[in-house]
Amino acid sequence: MSIGTSQLLESLKWRYATKKFDPNQVIPESKWEALSESLLLTPSSYGLQPWKFLVITNPEIKAQLKPVSWNQSQVTDCSHFVVFTIKKNLTTDHVDSFIKRTAEVRGVAPESLSGYRNIIVSDVVNGPRSLTVNEWATRQVYIALGNFMTAAALVGVDTCPMEGIEPANYDKVLELPTKGYATVVACAAGYRASDDKYAELAKVRFPISDVIETLA
Template sequence: MEMSEQVLKQLQWRYATKKFDPTKKIPDDLWQVLEQSLVLAPSSFGLQPWKFIEVRNPDVRQKLLEHSWKQTQVVDASHLVVFAIKKNIDAAEVDRYLERMSEVQGTPVDALQGFGNVVKGFLTKPPYPLNLDEWSARQLYIALGQFMTCAAMLNIDTCPMEGLNPAKYDEILGLTDYATVVACPAGYRAEDDRSTPANRPKVRYKLEDVIQYID
């Protein structure tokens, strides 16, 4: 099958899985690919204002279930990732990023200060009304989308979940500098998953209804 056809096939195959098979686990080599999909996710300025918490402890996942509208994907899926933003991102976070950039690219930190000042200026005096935590959350959803798409390419099911209590998640996970935004279980759909998305064609508007061309 041509790559372009395969991509569309997998996007048609993907759906928000309501029931996972708890006996099926994602192989380590495939999970490492999905971890790298998170590491490699794009963000504005490359700043990466986030952390991805893999909840491996089954007891902790059971505690999270109570604060996830009883959605059993939290405990049944092979893996559970909680997507959290770095709260109150500031100039110190920019300096941290510049240090990492210097380390990876071999560029002296001093030579990066011009770029760093641009980013700091955006954070301190944005060109439009901006809540920085909301801005960070928008960056986080880019990572979520990349994670879900890569999972679909690997025939791995996911279910993005906003139906949770972020404050309780933060409490259970011990988050202080970071704040929960969304969670995403990943694994393999149960054979008896009878949820509507799994058994009916996707309902999407026609291409001409959602894509506008300006020539």
């Protein structure tokens, strides 16, 4: 199952980091359900999914987040505001939950996955990676961000990735410390305002020969 190459490239050329959203346009529910699935289907190392995505449509919560987002209007004007968080300090409990879910989905006994489970634990929980596991989880979250933005472009939804935020203050507003999660990045989604001057600017990229090298 595939789409045409021209459709793919047209969608990627169409998208840009939207600076001004139309606050009166809301993403239809059916389209948002598909974008939610795109987040769910994001690949992650070991399949561990060390994250949670907070989808904010409540105007009051958006208003609280705006001051800790460099007062950027995208936060309050977009249709759906997604906060990408990591599950901090992964433990064997998370790994075991993942193994249990895998067994349920694939119809196998959890015991048959014990070898895989032990490999994950020996790496992420007890191995050298455990010393930087939150940084590792953060890199996984950026896979989700890219996947989400591409999916949005393919269905005609505008996005703006936002690192111009104060993660620690996001955590406070969203009461994340008590839940074991931490903010990494956010992404506004919705529809561009008709007068967003950035929509018509040409994309600036280095020549493809400078950034892609084929070793055949």
